[in-house]
Amino acid sequence: MDNLEIKTLILFTLLLSGCVTSHPQTAEEFRKAVPGAFMAKVETFEVNRPFRDVARTFQKKAPECLNLRIKTTERSSTSYHVVVTAYKPTVRVSAQRAELHVQQHHEAGVMNVTKEPEGGYYLLVTDAYPLDKNRTRIDMFAPSMGHDVLISAIKGWATGKNVGCPDLTKH
């Protein structure tokens, strides 16, 4: 093993150990962790839609579209890998905020190295806040790479322009 390989290995180990010491155990911990996390982002935008309608769309679409299990198979000439992922959506609505949490639990194909919250690791949290009669603010705490389809679908639910379901077999 040459010097460069050793440095690369050490860097990778340090990055990995930094990443996997713990994962957020609640939606609130997830909100706090995302701004400083590697490969995660907070996105804020406003929609011209009443808060009540946004909350109602989250309540209707999240269980309809995100309560499912996805099996992914990757084949190459030398390997065969199957991952089974169960998604769990949770929607909480109060007069001040509508929350949509998405958790994922790998039932097969992925080894967990940190404590997993009940229902799975937090993948995304979206909060909607009423601004005025017809406008709502959206805060999205989400991965900055991958899961574009999920993010795009939730934006569609917030704006009301596309209320379809994300194809979670795509990333």
Added chain:
Amino acid sequence: MRAKTSAYRGAALLLAVGLLAACSGIKTYPNTLEKNLNIRADTRSNEFLGKVKADVDIYRVDANCKGEYLGTVKLDESAVAVGIPPDRPSYLVFNFASSAFFSGSSSSINYATLLKPRAGYRYDIKVSYTDNIYDVAIREMHPRKGGGREIERRELGNCKIL
């Protein structure tokens, strides 16, 4: 001699296709009842030379909310008229199968719902898959008044309260 070889090849191909179709468990829905569903599909892949195919599996639902597979109808942009029994629940499973030419990858996802059509009513169903987002919108149309109402998605286990 060449014609004979070609005929053998054709027969072998037909046999292979027939065997594959029989083994896959997919059968064409008989579609003999009075047509009460009008289904139109709009599917687009966002991958270069990718394809998305849509079809619907139709199940009869018994009193215990168990489904019995009756067959599959392929869907495309031209409207497809389908007849399912009125005043009793059927279970419709809309499948979206996508494939990418270059990566060779393929995947499928489905959207399932119960539907209990009322006698004399028509149901317009818009099925879409665009930019990896899919939707199935079912609208019940009154036979004379026009207009209509959106039909909510129902799970198979809810067949008794339909």
